Amino acid sequence: MEPQLRAVVFDVDGTLADTERDGHRPAFNAAFAEHGLDVEWGVAEYGRLLAITGGRRRIAADLRDRGLGAEADELATRVHRTKTALFTELVTSGAIVARPGLPELVADLVAEGVRLAVATTGRRSWVEPLLDRLLGAYPVEVVVTGDDVAELKPDPEVYLRALAALGLPASDALAVEDSAVGLRAATAAGLATVVVTNGYTADQDFPGAAAVLPGYHGPEPLHAQRCRALHRRWWTAGPQTTRSRGGTA
Ligand code: XBP
Ligand code: MG
Numbered sequence: 001m002e003p004q005l006r007a008v009v010f011d012v013d014g015t016l017a018d019t020e021r022d023g024h025r026p027a028f029n030a031a032f033a034e035h036g037l038d039v040e041w042g043v044a045e046y047g048r049l050l051a052i053t054g055g056r057r058r059i060a061a062d063l064r065d066r067g068l069g070a071e072a073d074e075l076a077t078r079v080h081r082t083k084t085a086l087f088t089e090l091v092t093s094g095a096i097v098a099r100p101g102l103p104e105l106v107a108d109l110v111a112e113g114v115r116l117a118v119a120t121t122g123r124r125s126w127v128e129p130l131l132d133r134l135l136g137a138y139p140v141e142v143v144v145t146g147d148d149v150a151e152l153k154p155d156p157e158v159y160l161r162a163l164a165a166l167g168l169p170a171s172d173a174l175a176v177e178d179s180a181v182g183l184r185a186a187t188a189a190g191l192a193t194v195v196v197t198n199g200y201t202a203d204q205d206f207p208g209a210a211a212v213l214p215g216y217h218g219p220e221p222l223h224a225q226r227c228r229a230l231h232r233r234w235w236t237a238g239p240q241t242t243r244s245r246g247g248t249a
Pocket of ligand 1: 011012013014020024052053054055056083084119120121122123146153182
């Protein structure tokens with residue numbers, strides 16, 4: 001069967017909204033302070049720490065780097081619980097907005113009959129209210145979060161679960177990601193993947209991406225027809241083909 005674009009699976013952080021620098025990062029820092037820890041992640045330092053997916057793992061790795069031993073994991077769990085509560089408050093306050101052009105893309109996909117799913121490393125307790133705020137008007141059929149998987153990105157599990165819940169083969173969906181680690185997860189699940197970069201990811205390499213774009217809007221906005229064209233081209237050229245930058249269609 002010919003690959004057909006029947007669903008788009010969106011990453012959340014950095015992809016639906018620019019959440020990391022001014023959203024998650026200050027929430028982590030406030031949580032460190034609440035737990036009496038002298039840790040404050042700066043903008044550049046946090047960019048490096050994003051290579052470690054999952055907030056709890058990120059905290060634990062940093063605490064171990066600072067010399068904590070066996071207690072790092074348990075402390076990380078507590079600090080992350082606080083961070084999750086703080087970030088959920090930020091989300092429900094309405095402070096996190098969609099990336100420009102994202103709502104138009106989603107509306108166009110829905111109008112074209114393309115189904116919607118989400119595959120994220122983030123925690124369900126804040127992901128759900130964020131999706132309500134950003135995509136509440138649209139039918140997001142499947143939401144797989146960091147709470148639902150044993151292995152976080154770059155492992156493909158979150159995407160494989162999303163595809164299973166959609167009941168589709170990888171060839172009938174397109175992933176939208178913002179980062180190299182997310183691209184690795186999506187391509188390992190067999191998905192054609194469009195990367196929409198942001199300030200933290202613009203200089204990363206994206207081998208095998210169907211396209212790498214600086215945003216959803218601009219002179220060549222990403223709309224449903226373009227998603228179809230990129231998806232078709234990726235499958236025609238063969239999933240093994242490596243394209244690192246600037247794919248257009
Ligand atoms: C990004 C992540 C997350 C967030 C923080 O995931 O790795 O850990 O940085 O969220 P994605 P949590 O781009 O896959 O959405 O603290 O809830 O993990
Ligand atoms: Mg992301």
